[in-house]
C-alpha cells in the first residue's frame with residue numbers, strides 16, 4: 001500500500017509499505033479520509049522538540065472495512081467506520097482495534113466522520129458540564145471551537161459567543177448557532193460580553209487556540225465562580241497567568257483535554273451520533289481536500305491558515321494520486 005511518511009520537518013515522502021495485518025482483536029480498514037490535525041503542525045514545522053524522524057502519522061481516519069481479526073464480532077467486511085486512532089493513517093489502509101471503531105451509516109460522508117477531533121470537542125464540552133441556559137463563549141473558534149459550539153448548543157447552552165479574528169470563521173459560527181460573534185480587532189470584547197450578560201460575565205469561557213492572548217482574554221470574560229476551560233493545545237514557552245486575579249475570581253479551572261482511551265472513544269461515539277442525527281453539522285467545516293500525493297502542499301496550507309481555511313482532509317475517494 002502507499003503511505004505518506006514524514007521524513008523530516010516539511011517533507012513527506014510517499015512509500016510502498018506492506019499491508020498491515022490485523023491482530024485477533026483488530027480490523028483492517030481501507031482509508032477513505034484522514035483529517036489533517038493542528039497537533040501535527042508542530043512536528044511538521046519542526047517546532048516540536050526532541051522528535052525522531054521518520055514518522056508515520058495521521059490519526060483522524062475513516063474508511064471501509066477490508067478484513068477483520070478472528071475475535072472481532074461487532075464489525076464486518078464492508079462496514080463503514082470512523083476510528084479513534086494513534087497514528088499511521090496517512091496511508092491507503094490502516095488497522096484499528098475493534099473497540100476504537102464507530103460503525104457509520106452507509107450514507108455518512110467519510111470526510112465528515114473524523115473520530116478523533118470530534119471526540120476531543122465532545123469531551124471538552126462534557127468536561128465543562130454545561131447547565132441548562134449557561135452562557136458560553138469560545139475564544140479562538142477554529143475547527144474544534146466550531147464543533148464545540150454546536151455541541152454546547154445541543155447541550156442546552158444559553159448565549160453562545162464565538163470570538164475570533166477571522167471573519168470567515170465568525171460567519172460560519174453564526175451559521176452554526178452562535179448567538180453572538182465578536183472580532184477582537186473590531187470590538188472591545190470584554191465590554192461586549194458584559195453588555196450581553198448584564199454585567200455578569202460568561203458562565204463558561206473556553207480558551208480554544210492555545211495562545212497566551214486567548215488565555216488572557218478568556219480570563220477577562222468569565223464571571224466570578226464561573227468555569228474557565230483551557231482547551232487549546234499550548235506548546236512552546238510557558239504561559240503566564242495572573243493567579244491573584246484567578247484566585248479572587250474563584251474560577252473553576254478546567255483542563256479541556258482527555259488522555260484516557262475509553263473516554264476518548266465514548267466521546268467519539270456521542271459526537272458521531274450527533275453528526276448522524278444532524279445535530280452536528282460538519283459539512284461547512286471541511287473546506288480543503290487533498291489527495292495523498294498532495295500531502296506536502298496540504299500541510300503548507302493547513303499551517304498558513306489563510307482566511308477561509310477551517311479544516312483540511314486527505315481524501316482517497318478518487319485514489320491516492322492523479
Ligand SMILES: [Zn+2]
Pocket residue numbers: 037038039059060116117
Ligand atoms: Zn487530531
